[in-house]
Amino acid sequence: MEVPERRRDAGRTRQRLLDAARGRFAADGFSSTTVRQVADEAGVDVALIKRYFGSKEGLFEACLAAAVDDLRAPADDGAEHADLAARLAHHALGAGVSGAASGQALMLLLRSSGDEAVDDLRRRVLGEHSERLARRLAPGGGDGAAVSPVELLTAQVALAAVVGVAVLRSSPGLEPLRAAEPAQLAALLRRLLDTPES
């Protein structure tokens, strides 16, 4: 299974560009990131971005698609976290499927490239997640019936809390929030998921 370490490997350089771009886009945003920075960090030439992704926006969309896959991936923790809050915290705040840093996929999802299609994708993903969360919040536990407006709003506030934690952990690096473990954050966020009225 040992790869012979080819000096020219399209898939490898493509992945390097993807990794470098994802970090830059998540940390600095779309417009602050330059394709030359990404290419330098990946150790390849700038022109290869056009070859493999068409344009800077194409590169961003590829990063976003990977992040969406990370976020949509079923919690492989499985039965490890029986609690809904623990699963939410680990899924959104813990390390992603790939070697992404904590909360990187979530930060990437919040970044805007100015493209309307990208904004629609973001809206769709956030809407799906909030609805799924609301369904699990319902007493029945996710039967076919539509969720009530208050349940949906509750789920969105809980989702907002996770988003806010990711934001405050990344750019301002607020301590001790940044160093807190997902389990500890889950314990604090759990109260948001209780039913508002008995």
Add this chain to the structure above:
Amino acid sequence: MEVPERRRDAGRTRQRLLDAARGRFAADGFSSTTVRQVADEAGVDVALIKRYFGSKEGLFEACLAAAVDDLRAPADDGAEHADLAARLAHHALGAGVSGAASGQALMLLLRSSGDEAVDDLRRRVLGEHSERLARRLAPGGGDGAAVSPVELLTAQVALAAVVGVAVLRSSPGLEPLRAAEPAQLAALLRRLLDTPES
């Protein structure tokens, strides 16, 4: 008290630039905003930005200073909102002192210009707010003693929730979260401010 509507008024154009810039910076971020956009939206010439604010960064810092003043301003609601959650929600998510849109000051605080001094200011403001919130969370209600780590973390998670609500309301426009009233959000966020352990 009728202002004679001078055609040349330095203070007026300065305020117009400030208003236009604050909206653009809060909505699109620092690097996505161009000084020509701001000048056009304000109806003045681009060169006046240099005259009144020195540079684009100076304009951003002036906007940020105004936002920090908004956030640091004592809740003029006074005794109107006896509840801590209601005060937090109204203060951060309601309309600002000036005619700023909902959560605009908070969004502006999260934006980065790449300047390290600005990042330090953001860290300081967020740290102050979380500490103040933690002090009010303490059973004693804000005596001189230092807050416990768990109280500080609880306050920061609550602050993160408010930040996340502001983020999801602004760029993705997640419904029904976007249209929710501060009082309704306060009712949902209140559970985060309870003491974790009895």
Add this chain to the structure above:
DNA sequence: CGGTCAAGTCATCGACCGTTGACTTCAGTC
């Protein structure tokens, strides 16, 4: 070994950005 095509390099283009200084116009003063 030579052919062939993908992978990677290089220089450069046009556009846009922030910035700047010289110029023009208006308001207040004597």
Add this chain to the structure above:
DNA sequence: GACTGAAGTCAACGGTCGATGACTTGACCG
């Protein structure tokens, strides 16, 4: 009504960005 300084206008600058196409180098196959 001329003087003066502030307020506003204009054109242009250097620099950087994303994009592009011609060129070179390498790997694989017969």
